Amino acid sequence: MIDAGATWTDERVELLKKLWTDGLSASQIAAELGNVTRNAVIGKVHRLGLSGRAKDARPAASAAAARPRKATRAPSAPAPLPPQPHNNNVVIAPIALQPVAAEPQVYVEDDLAVPVSERVTIMDLRESMCRWPMGDPTKPEFRFCGARSITGLPYCTHHARVAYQPVADRKRDRKLARA
DNA sequence: CCCTGATTCGC
């Protein structure tokens, strides 16, 4: 290799753009590029001015909620906040922020993106594991998803989407090659 | 504890 990869060559920048707009997470992109951390990716993304991805219109929503101050690093910049335009047509539909069922049990085979790798029985189900039921609860082969759940939620990222949204199609693989 | 992106600031 001529380049260790620690520099933002045009190719790497383009790949970054592609992957970012493609919806991959910063860490995924970092893993893909190699020799960079997710922070580096995020930093670059912001510098390129393509943060926020291709979201409809989320101008001030989360941006305004962002820390106006508090870097606990070294107070220097007053961090002036420009007037935020309220969004106009973000109709994310306040549909249901609650599970489609309090006690899910008879879900059909949801989809194919489910990682079969970590399915577990109730015996092996731990606190940090996704409780998404798979199969017939009355049958012995009943299993739970078992993937790492979002802290505070009973489901993994994937199933949380399915559970909390009527339709959430976001295909992303977990292909992080760590260490 | 795992992860996400956002931000700040020393380099």
Place this chain on the structure above:
DNA sequence: GCGAATCAGG
């Protein structure tokens, strides 16, 4: 310009 540290949040 770069990215680690930090933050807020799921």
